[in-house]
Amino acid sequence: MAQDYPIGTPGEKWDDTNKQQWLAQQEKQRDYANDVIRRIDHLREQFDVETYGELIYDDKTFPLFVVRSRNWRVNNPTVLVTGGVHGYETSGVHGALYFLETEAVNHLSRFNILVAPCISPWGYETINRWNPDAVDPNRSFVSDSRAQECELIMTYLDKHQINPDVHIDLHETTDTDNSEFRPAKAARDGTTNTNWNIPDGFYLVADKQRSEPGFQRAIIETVKPVTHIAPADDEGCLIGAPMVQEGVIEYEAKPLGLCMGMTDARFVTTTEVYPDSANTNSVECVDAQVAAVRGALEYAAKEL
Numbered sequence: 001m002a003q004d005y006p007i008g009t010p011g012e013k014w015d016d017t018n019k020q021q022w023l024a025q026q027e028k029q030r031d032y033a034n035d036v037i038r039r040i041d042h043l044r045e046q047f048d049v050e051t052y053g054e055l056i057y058d059d060k061t062f063p064l065f066v067v068r069s070r071n072w073r074v075n076n077p078t079v080l081v082t083g084g085v086h087g088y089e090t091s092g093v094h095g096a097l098y099f100l101e102t103e104a105v106n107h108l109s110r111f112n113i114l115v116a117p118c119i120s121p122w123g124y125e126t127i128n129r130w131n132p133d134a135v136d137p138n139r140s141f142v143s144d145s146r147a148q149e150c151e152l153i154m155t156y157l158d159k160h161q162i163n164p165d166v167h168i169d170l171h172e173t174t175d176t177d178n179s180e181f182r183p184a185k186a187a188r189d190g191t192t193n194t195n196w197n198i199p200d201g202f203y204l205v206a207d208k209q210r211s212e213p214g215f216q217r218a219i220i221e222t223v224k225p226v227t228h229i230a231p232a233d234d235e236g237c238l239i240g241a242p243m244v245q246e247g248v249i250e251y252e253a254k255p256l257g258l259c260m261g262m263t264d265a266r267f268v269t270t271t272e273v274y275p276d277s278a279n280t281n282s283v284e285c286v287d288a289q290v291a292a293v294r295g296a297l298e299y300a301a302k303e304l
């Protein structure tokens with residue numbers, strides 16, 4: 001059998017040595033303090049900023065932040081926006097920040113807003129899907145999580161008894177999913193990788209248990225003028241899942257340990273933009289993320 005990935009033995013799960021080999025290859029490529037914390041600091045005049053913990057990896061420590069509405073009203077619905085669960089998915093992080101810098105003010109009278117712009121700063125800096133333990137945070141929103149990234153934000157929400165009505169988790173689907181991350185996952189798990197076609201355009205992953213088709217449709221319609229929506233492949237699918245309406249597929253959020261499954265919010269979705277498309281650019285991807293949150297809030301405001 002052909003070996004897709006340079007670490008490990010085909011058909012065998014990685015041991016700790018393999019994981020160390022993988023970790024040794026990862027390098028810092030951008031700066032969380034400069035790109036994220038600096039922008040969060042500028043928000044302190046308008047919002048409350050709290051540290052909800054620290055990620056500690058050997059000699060490196062990353063403070064973790066939430067940004068929240070200053071006038072928290074118990075009778076208002078609460079929206080949670082999460083970015084950077086997958087740290088390499090740049091527009092998720094920058095979209096969450098840009099939402100706070102621009103659009104959030106329009107919704108403060110109607111919603112309590114809570115944003116965790118960068119759940120996985122190590123992944124942000126090293127442009128990685130996994131954390132340093134070769135664990136995917138977006139499969140680890142479960143009790144007794146093996147990922148600090150997940151445990152810390154779940155503990156924060158629990159401690160402050162924050163039960164969002166709306167949760168939007170901002171992601172990207174990239175060409176490196178097929179060139180790096182899916183082969184790495186198959187190698188780690190001792191399985192064979194089969195790539196799927198990366199959808200060209202924006203799409204949503206809804207929770208099968210809380211599908212809310214009108215909510216998903218409203219987001220797609222709001223994003224459409226900003227960037228193109230991904231068409232289904234020849235099998236009527238996006239990343240192997242049947243498209244249930246334009247630009248929408250469904251996953252089982254809680255059993256899979258997805259971030260969008262960490263709360264019982266009525267309205268939940270995961271955004272996916274495709275930054276490697278010839279028909280988009282990094283600015284447009286960030287704008288699409290902000291449009292998605294706006295579409296979600298405008299719809300939810302009518303329903304809640």
Ligand SMILES: [Zn+2]
Pocket residue numbers: 086089138171172
């Ligand atoms: Zn992702």
